[in-house]
Amino acid sequence: MNKKSIYTLLLIPVWFLIYFYLESMTNWLIYDAIGLTEGKHLSKSIWFFAFEVPKVLLLLVLIIFIVGIIRSYFSAEKTKKYLEGKSLLRGNIMAALLGVVTPFCSCSAIPLFLGFVEAGIPIGVTFSFLIAAPMVNEVAIFFLLEDKNFGWEIALIYLTSGLTIATISGYIIEKLQLQKYVADWVYKVKSSHEETEDETIKSFDERIEYAIDQVKEIVQKIWLYIVIGVGIGAGAHGFIPQDALAPFLGKDSWYGVPLAILAGVPMYSNAAAVVEIIKPLIAKGVSIGTALAFMMSVIGLSLPEAIILKKVLKWQLIAVFIGVVATGIIIVGYILNLII
Amino acid sequence: MEIKVLGSGCAKCNKLTEATKAAVEKAGVDATITKVEDMLKIMELGVMTTPALVIDGKVVSKGKLLSVDEIVELLQK
Known part of the structure; x- marks a missing residue:
């Protein structure tokens, strides 16, 4: 192991130390050092913000790092090879799982789509991958697991419903025989099958390096969203009455789920950031089903991605793709609102 | 030396082009850098994750935004 890896691994115990003393440190900072009075609305909000932002960022760093190490064992090329020649339904399930x-x-998305099609992987299986890849996000799973408002049941529901939507949507897209709506030039693509070297063997140092890069890249991209999300949560803390949103987005509101999905489509954000945004919403009476539908819509159904895919797909297929996935999310949202 | 940066105009691809230019200068090698945005050509090289870097016809990196020093190392191989 090289020095960088050793230092990185040594940071892990430091991480736990900070994480477990964070609450006492925040108490000290807010009530002793700054001297705010305990128990007031405003102090509570400030405390919440000062505690939650570093907590979430700490979690984010550790989780992305672990996920990065796991991901370094996978690659688009390996996934492609694995999916080649798989039968339809089995291929869809595998594609959804590998998408995670x-x-x-x-x-x-485009080169990957082309690579899959060129390798003879059915369109429907490719779609299962493309749907699951953004929608079922492992960082979001860890965030749901960690938060006491959600817990492992919700994390499991999120994981299985996302996988189910991806599998079934891909299966339907294949059964609808929509190959003709793929841009014609796609089928003319010829790719070299030469393996580029050092693709298969990775040293542990390289995996750590890769994980560190992932941490930097994702944290840079989403820290601001997290600060804003927590800020909204802190601002709402004690100021907006509990259940204020329940009449519109609660479980008994029939239009809550579709409304949440519509609101989610134009937004495009990272799953971890969305979790931070839906947490305060749930505290104010938005039901879990509606909140998860919103989250899946933001990360799974995005306008920018649809625009990227326009290069290889005709609009009919994009419409089917969005329609099928949106229907899946609506169903999941309503079911969750019924049972939780 | 012939260097190609593969990528269809995403932010990372542009950054990789910049880094490659800087690396060529730093390494002091004589190289031409071209950007390949044509998907068909990218696929011909068997690349599924962009940005990718090709040196003298060989794919040396894909799906990764390399740092200037990493590219210098690749150039000197």
Whole structure:
């Protein structure tokens, strides 16, 4: 192991130390050092903000790091090879599962799509991958697990419903025989199958390096959203009455789920940031089903991604893709509102 | 030396082009840098994750925004 890896691993105990003393440190800072009076609305809000922002950022760093190490064992190439020649339904399930762990950025959606199609992977299986990749986000799973308002049940529901939507949507897209709505030039693509070297073997140092890069990249991209999300939560803390949103977005509101999905489409954000935004919403009476529908819509159904896909798909197929996925999210949202 | 940066105009691809230019200067090698945005050509090289870097016809990195020093190292190989 090189020095960088050793230092990185040594930071992990430091991380736990800070994390477990964070509450006492925040108490000291807010009530002793700054001297705010305990128990007031405003002090509570400030305390919440001062505690929650570093807490979430700490969690984020650790989780992305762990996920980065896991992801370094996967690659788009390996996934492609694995999916080649798989039968339809089985292929859809595998594609959805691999979509969760394969490193993927929506800016690579096109070359990945082309690579899959060129390898003879059915369109429907490719779609299962493309739907699951953004929608089922492992960082979001950890965030749901960690938060006491959600817990493992919700994390599990999120994971299974996301996988189910991805699997079934892909299956339907294949069954609808929509191949003709893929841009014609896509089928002319020829790709070299030469393996580039050092792709398969990765040293542990390289995995750590990769994980560190992931941490930097994602934290840079979303820290501001988290600060804003927590800020909204802190501002709402004690000021907006509990259940204020329940009549509109609670479980008994029939239009809550579709409204949440519509609101989510134009937004495009990272799943971890969305979790921070829906937390205060749930505290104010938005039901879990509606909140998860919103989250899946933000990360799974995005206008920018649809625009990217326009290069390889005709609009009919994009419409079907959005329609099928939106229907899936609506169903999941209503079911959750019924049972929780 | 012939260097190609593959990518269809995403932010990371532009950054990789900049880093490559800086690396060529730093390493003091004689190289031409071209940007490849044509998907068909990118696919011909078997690349599924952009940005990717090709040196003398060989894919040396993909799906990663390399730092200037990392590219210098690759150039000197």
